[in-house]
Amino acid sequence: MKKYIDTGKKDTRSGFGAGLTELGRTNPNVVALCADLVGSLKMDDFIKENPERFFQVGIAEANMMGLAAGMTIGGKIPFTGTFANFSTGRVYDQIRQSIAYSGKNVKICASHAGITLGEDGATHQILEDIGLMKMLPGMTVINPCDFNQTKAATLAIAEHEGPVYLRFGRPAVANFTPEDQKFEIGKALQLTEGTDVTIIATGHLVWEALLAAEALEAKGISAEVINIHTIKPLDDAAILASVAKTGCVVTCEEHNFLGGLGESVSRVLVKNNPVPQEFVATNDTFGESGTPAQLMEKYGLNNKAIEEAVVKVLKRK
Numbered sequence: 001m002k003k004y005i006d007t008g009k010k011d012t013r014s015g016f017g018a019g020l021t022e023l024g025r026t027n028p029n030v031v032a033l034c035a036d037l038v039g040s041l042k043m044d045d046f047i048k049e050n051p052e053r054f055f056q057v058g059i060a061e062a063n064m065m066g067l068a069a070g071m072t073i074g075g076k077i078p079f080t081g082t083f084a085n086f087s088t089g090r091v092y093d094q095i096r097q098s099i100a101y102s103g104k105n106v107k108i109c110a111s112h113a114g115i116t117l118g119e120d121g122a123t124h125q126i127l128e129d130i131g132l133m134k135m136l137p138g139m140t141v142i143n144p145c146d147f148n149q150t151k152a153a154t155l156a157i158a159e160h161e162g163p164v165y166l167r168f169g170r171p172a173v174a175n176f177t178p179e180d181q182k183f184e185i186g187k188a189l190q191l192t193e194g195t196d197v198t199i200i201a202t203g204h205l206v207w208e209a210l211l212a213a214e215a216l217e218a219k220g221i222s223a224e225v226i227n228i229h230t231i232k233p234l235d236d237a238a239i240l241a242s243v244a245k246t247g248c249v250v251t252c253e254e255h256n257f258l259g260g261l262g263e264s265v266s267r268v269l270v271k272n273n274p275v276p277q278e279f280v281a282t283n284d285t286f287g288e289s290g291t292p293a294q295l296m297e298k299y300g301l302n303n304k305a306i307e308e309a310v311v312k313v314l315k316r317k
Contacts, residue, residue, distance in 0.1 A: 001192050001217050004176045004210050010147035012168035012204075013111040017042025018147075019154025020079060020109075024050045027077065027158055033068055034081045035061045040170075041081035041111050061086045065094035068106045077158055078106050084113035084167060085126040088133060099163050100136040107157050108133075112170045113143075114254035115282065115299060116204060116292035125287040131259020133165040134232045140164045140185060141232040143253075143261075145206035147175045149229060152183035160185055167203070169254075171292045174207040188235035190242070194224030197310050198242040198249040202228045202261050205252035205280065205301065212306035223310065231261050236268045243269065248276040248317050250309045254301055257281035276316035278309040 023030045024046045032046055033055045047054045057064040061082055068078035080087065087110035088095070099106045110129065117125045134141045140162060144150040150168050157164045191206070192213055201209035206227045213223040224242050228235065243249050249269070251262035257279040269275055282299050296302045 006174035009172035010175045011172045012150040014042050015147035015150030019151040021045040029077045031076045032079045061091045062094045065091045069098040069104045072105045081109050084110035084129050088129040107164045109166045113167045115287045115295045116171045118292045121289040122286040127256045130255050143167045143203040144229045148177045156183040186230045186233040188238035189227040191225040194222040196222045198224045198246045200226045201252035208303040211303035248313045250278045252280040278313040
């Protein structure tokens with residue numbers, strides 16, 4: 001099995017900041033808006049270099065979405081920045097009516113997603129945002145796995161015409177994908193080859209899936225790991241090609257199992273090739289305050305939980 005190396009832990013939100021800064025230098029139509037969270041969204045360098053292309057709207061997220069929608073009419077490519085909770089739940093009506101319905105070219109960039117927001121607790125940890133956004137017609141939904149992939153995704157969505165939801169996180173996590181990677185929206189990445197089980201993961205759970213696959217290999221279980229960075233549009237072909245070999249699947253996400261990646265995969269399977277599936281996700285619950293590691297352990301979102309799900313699904317083949 002191919003081994004992936006953690007080159008040094010970095011937060012994915014810094015990958016967004018690095019990508020936005022690069023876009024500021026290369027694409028004059030890119031503008032940025034923030035709802036009083038510049039430091040958290042790592043927008044500082046973009047602002048220093050492009051002060052005339054940055055708009056601080058304050059704690060007025062709904063207004064930010066309306067402003068962004070309007071800016072697209074003049075040919076600008078607005079990137080909005082705030083926490084995932086405030087990027088989706090708080091402003092869902094504005095996104096639906098002003099951005100998605102009319103197909104506005106707004107990039108909704110959401111940090112501090114999932115349970116790894118940590119100590120701020122359940123009110124700030126959104127675990128339903130993927131479901132909210134993927135249900136909007138025409139909305140592209142992207143959830144990259146590390147710093148390098150988040151930077152690459154940020155650059156890619158500027159070239160994509162139409163609304164995008166880009167989801168990333170707060171904590172420092174393993175940085176293991178290539179620095180010079182080409183990010184192709186809607187194209188899954190097969191990270192390992194396997195014959196016994198398909199592990200489909202997104203976001204922070206991709207590294208955990210690789211750790212689980214390595215441990216499973218030591219036990220004689222061959223796991224194929226697929227990185228689904230684009231949840232919508234989903235790479236149906238990659239999923240079906242893998243499960244045709246393995247005959248079962250485990251989906252892994254830092255999100256409620258209701259409405260997330262796992263349900264999207266289930267739709268593909270039930271229409272084409274029904275096979276046993278297990279879900280590594282939160283189980284219809286809110287989070288609570290704690291360190292990211294504590295919460296990932298408590299809510300079963302780590303490599304150990306993935307290993308257990310694989311053992312369970314193999315018994316159902």
